[in-house]
Amino acid sequence: MESAPDIYSLASKGIKHAMRIDSNLKAIELYFSLNRDMNIEIEENSIKNNEFGFDNGFGVRVIDNRGALGFSFANKIGEKQLLKIIFIAMKMMRSGTPDPDFKAFPPTYTNYPNVKFLYDKSIKDLSLEESTNYIEDIITICDSDDTAISQSGAFSASIAKTYIFNSNGLEVHSKESLCSISSHMIAKDKTTNDTSFGFEYQLSRILADIDAIKVAKTALKKAKLNLNRKKIKKVKVPLILSPQGTNSLILKPLATAINAESYQYNRSFLVGLRGETIGSEHLNIEDNALYDKGVGSSSFDGEGVPCQNKKIISKGLLHKNGLLHNYYTAGKDGVESTGNAARSSYSSIPRIGISNFILKPGDQSRDDLFEDIKYGILLNYTGDRPNLTTGDFSGLILQGNIIENGEIKEPLNETMLTINLLDLYKKIEAVSKESRTYGSFQSPYVKVGNVQIVGSVN
Amino acid sequence: MGIIEELKVFDDNLISRLNKLSSEKIEYWDIRAGSTIGNNIDFTNQKSKEISSYEILNCGIRTFLNGGWGFYVLNNLDKASILEGFTEAIKLAIQSEKFCKNKFQIQERKPIIKNYKFNSKISLKDTEIEEKIKIIKEQEKNASNFSDQIKNTRTVYLDRHTNSLFFDSFGSFMHQEFEILRLFSSVYANENGITQNALNSVGGIGGIEILENDESRNISLKSAKQANELLKAKSPIGGKFTVIMDPKLTGTFVHEAFGHACEADHVLNKESILGNKIGKQVAIEEITIIDDPTVGQGKKFNLEYELYGSYYYDDEGILSQETKLIENGILKNFLHSLETSSRMNQAPNGHGRANSNVSKPQVRMGFTYLEPRDWALEEMIEDTKLGILCEDFQYGYTDPTTGNFQFKCRFSYKIENGEKKEILRDVSLSGMTLEVLNRISAIGNRNTFHYSDGVCGKGGQGIRVCDGGPYIRIENLTLGGLN
Numbered sequence: 001m002e003s004a005p006d007i008y009s010l011a012s013k014g015i016k017h018a019m020r021i022d023s024n025l026k027a028i029e030l031y032f033s034l035n036r037d038m039n040i041e042i043e044e045n046s047i048k049n050n051e052f053g054f055d056n057g058f059g060v061r062v063i064d065n066r067g068a069l070g071f072s073f074a075n076k077i078g079e080k081q082l083l084k085i086i087f088i089a090m091k092m093m094r095s096g097t098p099d100p101d102f103k104a105f106p107p108t109y110t111n112y113p114n115v116k117f118l119y120d121k122s123i124k125d126l127s128l129e130e131s132t133n134y135i136e137d138i139i140t141i142c143d144s145d146d147t148a149i150s151q152s153g154a155f156s157a158s159i160a161k162t163y164i165f166n167s168n169g170l171e172v173h174s175k176e177s178l179c180s181i182s183s184h185m186i187a188k189d190k191t192t193n194d195t196s197f198g199f200e201y202q203l204s205r206i207l208a209d210i211d212a213i214k215v216a217k218t219a220l221k222k223a224k225l226n227l228n229r230k231k232i233k234k235v236k237v238p239l240i241l242s243p244q245g246t247n248s249l250i251l252k253p254l255a256t257a258i259n260a261e262s263y264q265y266n267r268s269f270l271v272g273l274r275g276e277t278i279g280s281e282h283l284n285i286e287d288n289a290l291y292d293k294g295v296g297s298s299s300f301d302g303e304g305v306p307c308q309n310k311k312i313i314s315k316g317l318l319h320k321n322g323l324l325h326n327y328y329t330a331g332k333d334g335v336e337s338t339g340n341a342a343r344s345s346y347s348s349i350p351r352i353g354i355s356n357f358i359l360k361p362g363d364q365s366r367d368d369l370f371e372d373i374k375y376g377i378l379l380n381y382t383g384d385r386p387n388l389t390t391g392d393f394s395g396l397i398l399q400g401n402i403i404e405n406g407e408i409k410e411p412l413n414e415t416m417l418t419i420n421l422l423d424l425y426k427k428i429e430a431v432s433k434e435s436r437t438y439g440s441f442q443s444p445y446v447k448v449g450n451v452q453i454v455g456s457v458n
Numbered sequence: 459m460g461i462i463e464e465l466k467v468f469d470d471n472l473i474s475r476l477n478k479l480s481s482e483k484i485e486y487w488d489i490r491a492g493s494t495i496g497n498n499i500d501f502t503n504q505k506s507k508e509i510s511s512y513e514i515l516n517c518g519i520r521t522f523l524n525g526g527w528g529f530y531v532l533n534n535l536d537k538a539s540i541l542e543g544f545t546e547a548i549k550l551a552i553q554s555e556k557f558c559k560n561k562f563q564i565q566e567r568k569p570i571i572k573n574y575k576f577n578s579k580i581s582l583k584d585t586e587i588e589e590k591i592k593i594i595k596e597q598e599k600n601a602s603n604f605s606d607q608i609k610n611t612r613t614v615y616l617d618r619h620t621n622s623l624f625f626d627s628f629g630s631f632m633h634q635e636f637e638i639l640r641l642f643s644s645v646y647a648n649e650n651g652i653t654q655n656a657l658n659s660v661g662g663i664g665g666i667e668i669l670e671n672d673e674s675r676n677i678s679l680k681s682a683k684q685a686n687e688l689l690k691a692k693s694p695i696g697g698k699f700t701v702i703m704d705p706k707l708t709g710t711f712v713h714e715a716f717g718h719a720c721e722a723d724h725v726l727n728k729e730s731i732l733g734n735k736i737g738k739q740v741a742i743e744e745i746t747i748i749d750d751p752t753v754g755q756g757k758k759f760n761l762e763y764e765l766y767g768s769y770y771y772d773d774e775g776i777l778s779q780e781t782k783l784i785e786n787g788i789l790k791n792f793l794h795s796l797e798t799s800s801r802m803n804q805a806p807n808g809h810g811r812a813n814s815n816v817s818k819p820q821v822r823m824g825f826t827y828l829e830p831r832d833w834a835l836e837e838m839i840e841d842t843k844l845g846i847l848c849e850d851f852q853y854g855y856t857d858p859t860t861g862n863f864q865f866k867c868r869f870s871y872k873i874e875n876g877e878k879k880e881i882l883r884d885v886s887l888s889g890m891t892l893e894v895l896n897r898i899s900a901i902g903n904r905n906t907f908h909y910s911d912g913v914c915g916k917g918g919q920g921i922r923v924c925d926g927g928p929y930i931r932i933e934n935l936t937l938g939g940l941n
Contacts, residue, residue, distance in 0.1 A: 037531075044727050046559035050550040053531030053816060057514075071510035075533045088511045095587045096506040128553050136557075150728045186729050186859060195859045197729060229860070234696065265502065265610045266653065267646060349508050383855040384864060387884055389646065389653045392693065394886045394938040396864035398857055414862060414888055416938035418696060454696035456888075456936040 007032050007077075011165040014082045018062065019167060022090055027105040029061040029166040029303070032077070033346045038126070039156040040135050045142045047135060050128060057346040058082070060089040067103065068096030073347045101332040105166045105303065112172070112299045112306045116292040120206045123157045123177040131155055134212045138183050141216035147227075148220055149195075150186040155179070157207070164304040172304045178295065179207050183216040187223035194229070196411070198222025198399075199381075203295045203439045222380065226399050229413035232455035238376035238429075239417070239448040240369060240403065243436035245379040246443035249393065251357050253386050253421055254285060258312060258322055259352045260329035262388070269391030269421065270318060279316040279425030282362055282446075286311050287324060289339060289355030296356035296440030302343030303327050303350050310338055316425070326350050358442040362431030367406075369430050369447045376403040377453055379417065391421040397453075414456040424448055460575065461633055462621045464493045464515055467535055473625065476544055480627065484523045484551050486564045487544075490773060490815040491517035491535065492622030495583065499590060499615040504598045509587065518815045519547040525561040526554025531816040565800045569629035570777070574770040576636035576753070578665025579762055583619040583637065585666055590615060593669055594641075597678040601645050604682035607689060609653070610646035613678060615639075622815065630775045638922070639668045640766065640911070643678040647685035654691070654883065656684035656868065657852075661911040661922075663753070664763025671761075684850075688869055691883035694937060700845035700899075701887060701935045702838055702873070705908035707851050707865060709925030712747055712828050713914070714854045715863035715891040717925070720749075720783050720791070721809075721821040722798030724858055731861040731892060735789045741895035743787040744831055750780040751808070751824020759909065765825055766911035767924030773819040774810035781807045783826075784895075795821045813919040820917050827909065828927030831901035835929050838900045840876040846937060847871040847878060848885055861891035886938040894932055902928030 011030050018028045039051040057075035060082075064070075070093025072085045134155045142151040157179040164172050182201035188194070200219035204210050241249060257268040270278065289297050289307030298307050305327060312322040325333070326341035329352065342353025377400060384395025396416050402409045432445035468491060480487055493515050500508040515535055521528040521544075528550025530543045594613050601611040617639040625631040640661035647654050658681045660674045668674060703711065724730040732740065741747075756764045771777050774796045782790045792798070795810030798821055810819035839847065847870060854865035865887045872879040909926030 043723070044560055047526065047554055047557035048560075049527040049529060049818065050554045051529040051531070051818070052546060052550060053529075054533065055531070055816070056533065068506065069508065071508060072512060073510070074513045076513075076515055085513070092509040092511055092587060095591055096509050097501075097504070099505055128550070132553070132557060152727055186727070188728075195729070197857070197859050265646070266648065267610065267655070347512065349510070384866065384886070385853070387655075389655050390884075392884050394696075394866075394884055396862070396886070396888050396938070398855075398862070398864070413860075414890070414936055416696065416864075416886065416888060416936070418938050452696075454936070454938050456698065458698060 007163050010079060010082055011163070013079065014086055015165060015167050017083060018086050018090070024064045025090065026063050026065050027167045029105050029164065030058060031343065031346055032058040032163040034161040035158060037156065037158040038131060039154060040131055041154045042135055042139060043152045045139055045151040047132070059346040060085050061349060062089045062093045063102055063105070064093050066098035067100055068093050068098055069102060070096060071349050102328060103331045105168060106170055106305050106327050106337065108169045109306050113290050115290055115297045115299045118176045118205050118297060120177045122207045123179055124159050126157050126207065131157065134181055134210060137212040138181065138216035141213060141220060142185060145220060147187045147189065147224055148185055149188045151183060153181070153183040155181050166304065170304045172300050174298070174300070177205055179204055179210055181210055181212045181215050183219035185216065185219040185223045187220065187227060189227045192228055194227050196223050196226040198226065205293050205295060222399065225401060225408065226411040228410065230410040231413045231457045232402070232415055233457045234455055235453050236450045237453060238373050239451045240376065240378045241446040241448065242378060242380045243443040243445065244381050244438065246359060246446050247438060247441050248382050249421070249424060250446065251359060251441045251443055253388060255354045255357050256388055258324055260323040260325045260333065261352055263323055264329060264332060267389055269388060273318055274322060275320045276318060277316045278318045278422060279313065280428040281315040282428045282431045283313055283316045283425055284360035285313040286358050286360065287355050288358060291356065294356045296354060298355065301339040302341035305337045305339045305341060307339040307355060324352050324354065326352050354440055356440050356442060359431065359444060361433050361435045361444045364430050364432060366432040366434045366445045369432055369445055370403060371406045373403045373406055377412070378403050378408055386421055393421055394418040416454040417451065418454060419451050424451070427451065460573065460635070462493060464535060465491055465621060465623055467537055467540065468623055468625065472537060472540065475541065477627065479544055480548060483548050484521050486522040486627050488520050488624065488626035488775065489517065490622065490624050492620055492815050494618050494620045496616070496618030497587060497590060499594055501594050501598050501613045503611060504595065504602055509591070511587070516815050518817070519543050520818065521547040521551035522564060523551045523555040526551050526558040528554055529818050560801070562801045564796055565806070567628055570632060570775065571630065572632045574634040576663055576764065578637045578667065580666035581637065582617045582639060582665045597643055601643065601678035601682040604679060605686050607647040607649045607686050608645060608682050609648040611678065612644040614642040624771070624775045626775055632771060632775060634770055636663055637665055638663055639665065641669060641677065643681040645678065645681035645685045647689055649689045652689055654685050654688035656681045656688060659911060661766040662761065662763040663766065663768060667762045684869065687881060688883055691869060691881040694870065694882040694885045696938050698934050699937050700842055700931065700933050702842065702845060702847045702929055702931045704849040704929055705906065705927055706910050707848055707867060708828055708927035708930050709910055710851045710854045710865055712927055713823060713826050713923065713925040715856050715861065716747060716895070717749070717823045717826045718856060718858055719861065719891065720793050722792040722794050722802060723821045725792055726798060726801065729858045732789060738789055739787050740789045740892060741784055741787045742898060744901055745784055745787050745895060745898065746782070746829040747784040747826065748780060748782055748829065749793060749824055749826045751778045752780065753778070755825070765909065765924045766922050767825045769824065772808045772810045773812040776806045776808040776810065778808045778824060793821055793823060795819055811921055813921050817919050820919065822916065822921050823914065823923050825909065825924040827925060828930070830904045830907045830928040833900045833902050835902060835906050838902065838929060838931050839873055839878055841900070842873045842931065843875060845873040846882070846885065847873055848887060856891065862888070863891060864888045888936045888938065897933045898930055899933050900931035902930060
């Protein structure tokens with residue numbers, strides 16, 4: 001990897017050069033990222049591939065006095081290349097349309113929040129041999145179970161260094177680590193010959209927090225719960241969303257719907273509902289970038305703006321300032337950026353994304369939620385996504401079960417759920433104390449009042 | 459051979475050093491390296507949101523020993539970095555081999571030395587950014603002016619010019635140069651508090667000419683018209699129906715529900731419903747399904763360019779070719795990578811594909827389609843008492859272990875007593891692949907055949923593909939609706 005001082009002097013040279021060559025240039029921003037990845041993969045429950053890689057690059061964003069934006073990126077870091085890419089970015093800028101809403105890039109900030117444990121040195125020093133132990137753990141789970149017939153999965157570990165500079169004097173740097181383990185387990189009932197799968201994963205900043213055995217065991221449990229699936233009739237019954245189901249129907253759709261860009265363009269089903277009640281009192285959501293170890297935590301966002309903890313929905317009420325902003329959308333609305341500029345790589349301009357998106361846990365236990373259900377449906381996983389413009393959801397329950405007298409029974413075959421998300425949010429009757437973290441999402445079990453389930457039995 | 463400056467480092471001298479480093483340590487290696495330049499342009503409501511230009515140089519080194527693979531990625535293409543990366547990659551394969559249980563050898567093959575160049579009619583590399591923007595502005599204007607209901611328009615243009623090398627330990631050395639373009643038009647219409655969206659795209663291997671035929675010129679008008687029409691659409695009623703699928707949905711069915719089950723890595727991992735079915739009847743006799751990603755099919759569709767999913771050779775140096783998956787109802791072949799063909803003792807058929815030089819090849823489709831038969835669309839509708847005509851898909855997926863698939867259609871029409879009636883929105887279709895292959899009651903003729911472009915996701919990689927077919931009719935499919 002390139003060393004840090006090179007980047008600082010490169011950046012300062014680049015910015016000075018750019019400001020000199022075009023008097024119409026209003027501001028320039030340089031974004032550098034240096035990434036290192038390691039990945040071990042299993043297929044058919046056996047190690048298949050070891051991978052190691054580097055991806056270093058930079059992106060140049062420029063705006064002129066008309067508010068037109070230009071962007072260019074490359075993956076070869078050096079002075080000659082930087083000056084060339086700056087030149088090209090300015091050429092792109094000159095061909096853009098004016099945008100009076102594009103007023104500036106972020107200023108300098110005196111204070112950034114201190115978020116701890118986003119970097120784990122043991123990931124940097126991790127050897128291939130040590131990493132193999134995590135994979136061996138998940139292989140053992142599959143080997144030692146009669147129903148499990150195969151497994152694919154991966155362990156990966158990465159280190160990312162990010163540097164952001166702009167012509168207002170902003171200068172920030174971070175070093176972050178991330179590791180993950182995943183298990184895709186295939187199970188087969190030897191008597192009925194029915195096959196099914198279960199998927200589970202864990203992402204963590206800290207290597208020691210990775211629990212490979214638990215991940216594989218959960219995947220196996222899910223696969224087994226989904227064996228010998230049954231078709232049902234059309235019914236209207238209570239619904240329980242597992243944490244993964246909560247992600248699909250509550251957290252992920254809301255994360256997009258409160259994105260200020262989709263809101264400003266009227267693409268969100270929540271347009272016009274700020275300051276209104278959109279769900280039951282059990283719906284409490286925040287986007288928190290600040291807690292230690294969080295996969296979605298950071299002290300600054302993709303434009304160098306300080307990150308925050310934001311209340312989005314409280315007791316079902318969508319806050320007036322409950323949108324996620326980057327610097328541009330905030331400027332357009334005349335508010336402060338919420339520090340949600342998201343940049344997946346040096347190759348992308350800042351979009352808007354969540355930090356850690358959290359559905360606050362309730363006070364009942366998971367078992368309490370199930371207990372008084374005589375006949376209902378558990379939704380574990382759907383591959384479908386709602387129509388975010390209308391809020392309509394109509395999708396297959398790819399992994400789900402019948403609940404009978406509070407207990408999880410047969411899995412469902414060819415069964416669909418159809419509902420408008422706003423109806424679903426209003427029908428939330430309880431949220432469990434227990435919560436699961438999937439990457440940047442924290443989700444409990446959620447109980448929903450009677451909903452329409454379309455089975456395939458006439 | 460017309461190799462560009464950045465890739466000239468891979469000369470005979472370097473290759474012989476790599477062979478020396480690898481001999482007696484590993485059994486096989488291959489290297490992909492390339493240089494790509496491109497533009498991304500994104501307009502919303504007739505304003506530029508992104509105009510970007512890029513230059514990417516990268517290299518992936520893959521090594522193999524007795525069932526274990528190593529892969530090393532770098533973007534510094536100097537001799538010292540490549541040699542260091544290669545040495546590391548050898549260690550990675552040796553470490554994989556230590557733990558891997560599925561031992562096998564890569565089938566020997568004859569080296570291929572080839573140079574492919576696709577000449578765009580109007581080169582993307584030589585077209586100024588202003589020219590590209592002019593085309594996008596025109597698209598945006600057409601959609602915005604379509605009606606008062608159009609509230610939001612978006613046009614995204616992506617292009618690239620690629621030079622790449624493939625070479626391996628068998629002595630193959632291949633070079634290719636081509637351009638790719640794709641344009642999306644998304645339009646939102648709004649009336650009385652209802653918002654609807656339509657999305658269309660066009661793409662291919664070639665240059666600006668891809669945007670110059672009538673269909674491409676009118677792509678944003680098509681989106682605007684559809685979004686407008688969807689404002690009147692009703693939510694469907696859930697239940698079981700006879701369904702007529704348009705070529706887009708037929709293509710989706712062939713790709714998502716059936717094609718993925720033909721990928722031999724799924725078969726080896728025991729998660730394909732077709733695992734033990736080669737040579738067996740899996741569909742009615744009228745069904746023939748083919749994957750043919752060869753370059754040269756553009757003229758079949760009167761195009762001046764090539765299909766978006768086509769390629770000369772896959773990312774393991776195997777030439778693209780036609781593969782019959784189902785012939786007259788009988789399952790004939792799976793799709794293979796070097797690994798799966800070696801392990802299953804089959805000839806490789808050119809389906810080891812990666813989305814870039816820095817990703818490993820996986821078993822992937824190319825252009826998968828259902829062969830047409832003899833029904834006209836009008837006949838199919840007339841012959842249907844109560845059914846739904848489904849058009850254009852939003853997304854789809856399949857549980858590979860069971861074949862339970864689910865597609866979301868963008869718009870659909872009710873059919874009553876042989877007549878096309880009111881429009882419906884957000885219809886979802888669900889069924890079991892092997893049941894549906896045996897429940898097809900009509901297959902459209904050649905006039906109803908069409909293909910579409912897409913990006914298929916698997917193992918974190920998005921790959922350019924095409925799929926297609928004629929209109930087909932399926933009995934007794936489950937439909938999800940809001941009522």
